Amino acid sequence: MNSYPPELLVQLAPVLFVAGLDLPRPPQPQSPPPDILPQPQPQTQGDQDATLRPRRNTTAQDPFTALILRLREALTSQRKVAIWQPERNKAFQVVLVDKAVPFPPRKLPSDPQLPNSTAHSPLSPLLPSSPLYPDGLIAPIWIRKHTTLVPSVFVLFLRLYESPVTEPRSPLDLPDGEKDKEREREERKRDTELSAGVAERKKSTNERGIKLTVVLMASRRMLDDPSLDTRLTFIRRQSGLDSRAALFVLSPVSQSELHDFVRSLQQALFEPALEYYTSHSKRVRRKRNRHSQVSSSAPVIMHPIPPSGSVGGAQTAKVETIARPLRPEGWTVRYEYKMASFAEFRGEDEVALKHYQDSYATLLSMFSSTAIMPPRTKRWAEAKVLADCISIKICKLYLYNAEHALALSQHNAHTRRFAELSRGWGIGEETYEYWSWIARQYRVLGELLEQGTQSTLAIPSHIPTPPITQATPATQPQQQQQQQQQLEGMRALGLNPSTALQHPGFYFYLAAGCTERRQARFLSILDAEATQGITPSPSYLNEKKVDHLTLILELYTKSYELFKKYAPTTSQGQGRLTLWIACRIAQTYVAAGKFDLAARFFERISRTYRREQWMSMLKPLLASWYGCAQKLSDTELCVKLLLEMLAQGVSPSPDLTVENALMPILETTAPSSNNPITVDLSESEPFFDVSVVFYEPEMEIGESMPFQIHIAAHDGASSLSWLPVTELCIYYADDSPPVVMKRSSNGNQRAVKWISLGDINFDQSDEREHEQVVEGDLTWEKDGVIVLSGTISSGTPRPLKIMRLVLKLEKNGWKIEIPLDPEQRRTGVLPSPRWLSSNNPPRFIPMRRAHYSSTTVRQRPHQLRISLAHDEPAYLDEQYPISVEVTNIDDRDLDITVDVLLQPGEDDSINHISIGDESSSSLINGVSFGLLRPGVTSVKALHLLSTGTAGARVLDISVQSSCPSAVPPTPITPTPTTPGVPSQQDSTEHLRTISILTVAPFTVSHDITYRHRNARTALPGLGSLATFERDYWDDSEGGEATVMSTLECAGPWGIQIESLQFVPEDNDHVRLAKNNNLDEDDGGDFPSELLPGDQFCDLVVLGINPEVSDSSTPAETSVLAPGHHIISWRRLPAASNSEIPPPLCQTNIRLPALSPPKPTLLALLTVPPLGYLHKPLPLTLTLRNQNITQTAIIHITLEPDPQGEAFVIAGPRNVRAPTLLPGAECELKWRLIPVECGDAVRLPRLRVVHKRSRMSDADTSGDAVESQAGQNEEEVRIVDTRWDGLLSDTKMESDGKRSTNSPRPSVDVIRGGKGDSKGDDTGLRTIIVLPRGA
């Protein structure tokens, strides 16, 4: 920016002249003459106006001096002259001037000789004495005139005269009239003098329309003086000041109050300042309008060229033969520029922008014609500067308004337009002038942005806004939706990258790049000058003085700093962008010959490039770095760089191979020290591609594992046989000496070379004093691979791998070591490990195993024989024995422990395991089998007790063996065992899993028959005391149930039942009536053996008294838990080991729930089973109404047998029984006299019908027959008490879950039921009739 006149670039602000703030001069006569811009001086001692004031102590500061000092500071410090100043706070550009400062002449006559010639401004192109005469556009001096010589407002600070105070003044004193008059006269005289001075000033400011404001400084006392107002009025009238904002009075006040004063003063004066510049604008606009009219009507040059013109524009005349006056376009440029400037003074940025743009556009149109603007003249150069400056101003004004894209587009358009023009002017892209200019443009833009970012400018981020996926709600007004759609449309468009504002570092970088090109163009001309002797032009001579490299460095450094400043805070260390610039800086250093600096840069940069494996960028960098090292004659660095380049596969220069560069160094120079140079390429590409392959992933102690090390030069490498390799060290472990391979004489020229390493024993390496040495042909041919092959073994368990290899070169005192890391791989190359299976011709097997480059040495596993013996299937509730037998078949003593884990069952049954004393439901841990010598067997019995349901039980048995002698007293490696390293503990674990099928020992089925309460036992009366007795058994609702349980031996093993016992449940609803097993005195059949398929029955008769539900309808009542059988049994021992009887087991079998059927109306027929001919026998029918709510109306019909009567019946044949109330019972009796004999004499057929009215039968069961009389008839089943017994409808078994047996038919039980046919009843209702006499 320094290359442009600052006047054309700075931000303009209204100019305020402040006079009268000169510091009181010390009494010395040699005080400097008043400067236009005097610097504030701290000197306050002297008091010039001593006569005007009472003398004070000389050391005390005069309040007015302090006031002046503070005023000066407040006024000058508020605004600094700067290019970037977007704030609009109504601040003036304050210029401190002398009271009597003259203004420059407004207009001068164009010809001093002609008194009536038109007068022009001294800077007008029309005035011959003007520097712009005759065709200059606008000069920086014009701006300077308005910023330093002519103000918009003039503020004059003056002291108001104050009469000396007469003190002390006693209140008793009479007012001294004489003295007062004297004082008033003096004041009036002083005021008149002051007014005259102001009037003089006012006259000169009025001429230019400048506002004059007077600030009178007076003491605080004076402010209270009643005479002040009259004095002020007098002064204003006398001096002809305006009525508004023209006269202020200020007394010495504090700093903050002073600032308020300065602010309010400026605010009051801002309006007149704006008016001042507005009037200027108006004047210029008038002139422009007049001019454009004239020029449009008369495009001819209107002003004759004065003959003295050539004298005035002496410099121009040299270039131009004829001095022509300014063209109409030029006037437009001039006027627009002026208007823009005045608008800028006023702070109207938008107006200023408009005028600047107009001015710029016209200027461009002037440039497009060489006739109007002949190139390479002074005016042309001036205009070019002007155009650049206007362009910057336009950019700046756009940026003030945050219109980044417009600003950049102005900048781009400017550079593009002038690039085109430059081609026409012969300073196109092939010239340094062009690049110098374009570099300046970028630099100025960068500087502008830098200044901007230091205050208000924010660099936008160009993160794309994510597309709005959610649909806009329909509730939004239509207009808003449209607006939103438009906005989205704009966003969807994307951006124009060339108008995307970036931080200034980018523009400095571009400027540096342009300067590099400028230098290149210049250098080519320099060459041309040397060879062809071109005559140098003045600009070329000028260019020669330029230190291009310093310029480039300066720009790059600036850019580097800015990039660093704007680097994201998240990235650690150095950003990549800065590295790029650093790289350019380094290259500039190389060009400038500062090789040491450049080398340091290269070292730093290469670190990042290596780490991120951007080898493409590292390669040219290495070449440049090598160039630096050469220049610095750093041979060691040279060697290192050359070896790295060799690894990268690049050559230092196109016509020089690494071999040709490296070997001379090694041969002709000597290293600085005897210490070997280590070339560490661990971050770079590896020197050789090393891959270590072990044949198997695991090996046992004492075994030998073959392995191979493939060392290959990188792809496309030429023969490396020239490389002075002397030896290759192979390190297996950190603490043991390496295996050293010495280079033997060259053998064959084959690409694949196979070298044997022999056997390497790890255990011996610890004791080995010297390194193991082998010999081999260590030369690499083109695309050569050296395969080192050997076997490795270890006596201790450990992971094995090749730690590292070191390649050693030696030549002429040089010792170079290149470590090779087997883990390191070339960038972008997938490892493809191979095994050389045949040497001639070479054949490889791919090794696709994971972790191919390491192997693990393991302990030899212990040899054990484990057998688990048991007799499947197991029974439930049985202590099932499993014999665990462990035999040591190893050759070592082994300590055996066993863990047994019982897996939880599928059902939630709880099972138990036990060994010896230990018992658990899940895990038995660490059962010791003791120390077993080789060949010794140890057996332990494991018992499994299964409960719940049948099914498989799963046991995990882990047999751990450890070798007590193998644990060494001191561990081999002192370091603690790391994960992945096999434990030093020599132990083996054998796992066995067995699944044991478990079945139930018995299948149980239950047959249940129910019997009604005995008909002959009548119900006790309602109030019978017996019902309250403890042992009163009310079975009116229940009766008796006979349960026959059948056990069958279901498993494959026989069972011996030791005892069987029925235990009734202890509740009020059931009691044991009879158990056939208990009837036996001698304990029954027990113990009895059941072989598979054998059955065993137990009969239990239970009196039941089911709970009566409250519901009105007869419900199925049941006894849920009648009781259970307890069976003690044991498995029948097998014949082989019968000496130990198996343990006794106990199984509980629950009876099923008893649910007797419950008819509501009961007819019980009682008849003796045996009768004698002609001897009467009774037949009794008991009717019982068990319904709780309904009355029973019962009709009984005794039907004669159609086949002939067997009995003579005494009693009614057709009768209605008494109405039975709920719970009531009645008995009907007949006497029968048999008249037939036989074993099955049929009894008379009885029919019992329950008749009910239809109204009440809504809820009765569906088998009611509807008679014609409109009554429901329901036949009541007659139960013969001799055969009373009802089989329950469902077949019951011991447990609902175990239903394995098929239901067996019950033959001996009368099947009763409502659904049964009549024929069944009658057919069975017979008795035996014997003839008399038996």
Added chain:
Amino acid sequence: MAPPLRLHAVAFISPLNHPILIRSFSQVKGDELKYHYIAHTSLDVIEERIASSNKSTECYLGFLYAMEDSAVYGYITPLKVKIVLALALSDSVIRDADITMIFRAFYNAYYQSLANPFLRLDAPQDSITDHSALLSQGSSKWKGFRRRVDDVARAVGAVVTTDERD
């Protein structure tokens, strides 16, 4: 109608910031290295973008920066492979939709090539998902990826000169 885009170069960068493939379509001789630098430096901006918009699932990172004659755009795949485009800087609006489309095409080319089973033919099993598998497809040994990238570039309108190495 905006002028057609001119593709200068495309770069594929691995999640560990190693270059996979940098393909230059510029006709200017000796410009290849420049695009390597551009690809490398754009990582700075990409990292900044990712950090600033954390948890964003957007792949397209937008305009990164403009340098000399190239406008640089960035894209990051869900598996953190970065794709960088260098376009000729012209004074016209570049539609984000167009760029996103080109990026998707390149991304597609990338993962189609990565699916090549022969890429890992000789590699040991533990390195199937290895980082170097990503890098290896950019090497001159494998031509499919280059071919696909060149196809996309041709479709965009770049003049593709066949590599001497191919």
